[in-house]
Amino acid sequence: MLLAAIVLAILTVALAWPVPILLANASWPNRAPGAALALWQSIALAGGLSMIGAFLTWGLIPFGDTLPSALASLVDHLLSGTLPEATGFGHLIALTAAILLGTHLLLNLAMTFVRSERQRRRHHQLVQLLSQPLPDRPGTRVIEHAAPVAYCLPGATRSITVLSAGMLKLLQPDELRGVIAHEKAHLSQQHHMVLLAFKSWHSALPWFPIANRSENAVALLVEMLADDQARHVVDDITLARAIALVGTAGQFDPAIESLAEATHAEPAAEPDHQFDMVLPRVRRLTGQYPPLPVVARIAVGAAAVALLAAPTAMLLLLS
Template identity: 55%
Template sequence: MFWTSYLLAVLALILAWPVPVLLSRAQWPARSPFTAMVLWQAIALAGGLSMIGAMLVYGLEPIGDNLIAGLKSLAGMVFNNEPTTALGFWHLFALSAAALLTAHLVFTLLLTYYKIERQRRRHRELLALLASPSQDGPGTVVINHDSPVAYCLPGGARSVTVLSDGLMAALEPAELRAVLIHENAHLSQRHDLLLWAFAAWRQALPWFPTTRLAQTAVNSLIEMLADDVALRTESKGTLIKAIAIVASGSSQPALGEFGGAQVGGINGNGAVQGLGRGQELAGGQALSVGGAVVEGGAVSATGGADSPRTTASRVSRLLSPKPPLTKPVRVLVLLASALLLAVPTALLIVPGLLG
């Protein structure tokens, strides 16, 4: 168990710094966004598992030859009031840290979900008052505003895509189709779940460079995935023009005072970022749409500090396309992702199963 804890600690350290830094600087993710997304998820899960596992295994080392035996001995100490003299100060510290970190991560995940759901509910109530149904398809509504805005609000059967009058007036029919396809891709591929998980991870560990890099990368990758869906039926020129028009709305802060309510691509009201870059408001600030001022509104396309970079990378990707990764390379990356999850899991569980 002694060496297992150190191996897990080394793996956690590698996944916390050099690996995400190198991956964030790599150029290949834009060529195969889905493959890169899987790798980022594997890094996050394996890193967290290794970090908690290293502390847990180290703490249990004096009372068991493997994790399962150590947990049984610890359970005996807790529930049967057995003596804990075998555990030194640092072992108790490691066990406490593992328990606190696990509880912190789970609590932050649930709290982030609760906040997003509450803000989405408020956002739907505002849309019910201020938006009107669109003729461009079911689940699409229009708000009365001159700035070009497009975003989607996830919610299962209640999911809705929101467009502005200004956007519809500025876009040609093909460009509008590209916007709608892009937003529907966010909804159908459940990008909100990815954004929620990585947002919670960053909220829980904001001092880790991994969390910031992963969140930024995921925000960009889901946009590229939605772009790829739009490209199946629309031309690159059409999509590029649509991105540029929607992104131009970011220079017109007519929707109210800018706030800091965005959480990893999900804005303060739970909306998922969309085709271009728009405005967003803090959950309690005023939003002016069509002459009405309401509280807790947010209109966002991508938003956030990294949106200009994300938009630029998407346009560059469309203007200077590179071939996707070859199938052998994609398979290799997916196998590496699976291996990242398998190694810490095996180090923790297999010794106990082997007795």
């Protein structure tokens, strides 16, 4: 139990600080967004499991040599109102931390989901009242707004894609097709559920680098995955031009011969974060981020599986 607690603690520190920082600063995820997203999910799950497991195994050391026997002994002692002689204050703190942390993460995920669903239902109602259907585009609504806006709105029974009138005026028909395909990819690939999980993780542990780095990184990766789906509908340059136009609020000049040059333009208003989300996507579509080799993608997938398997195996070995 002691060795397991130490190993899990080391893994917790690694997955909470250096690993997410290194991954967030790496450039290769732009070349393999699917593999990078799987790695982020593995880091988050393995980090949470390691953290709870480290506290739990340390706290259970006085109660037994295996996890089942230690848990059974803990229940027996709680019912009898006694504790083993070797139980120290640190063990009690660790057990309390494991219970509180696990409860906090689960409740935070549940509350994030409930709040998100409530906001989404209200948003659906407002869109239905304030928008008009786009002809020949089932499930697509248009709101009267001058700024170029496009987003998807998932629903339990019906999902919709929302576009602004400014978007329709700004984009050419092929560019608009690419944007709509991109938004529908978000819906079909359930990206809102992925983002919700990382949003919950961030709100539960905002001081952890894994939490505050992962949310932004994952948001960019799901945009790239949706871009990949849209590439089946329009060519890369058309899609990149649409992204640049929308991301710079129309400041990008379609007459610029090199699309890569346009990505160095200043964003329209405020949008440092928004422009940071646009630039890597345009560079990727214009060939500046070539796809990661298959062998490298397999290695990333193997690393994701190994990270998740490590704390799981450590806990199973104690059974």
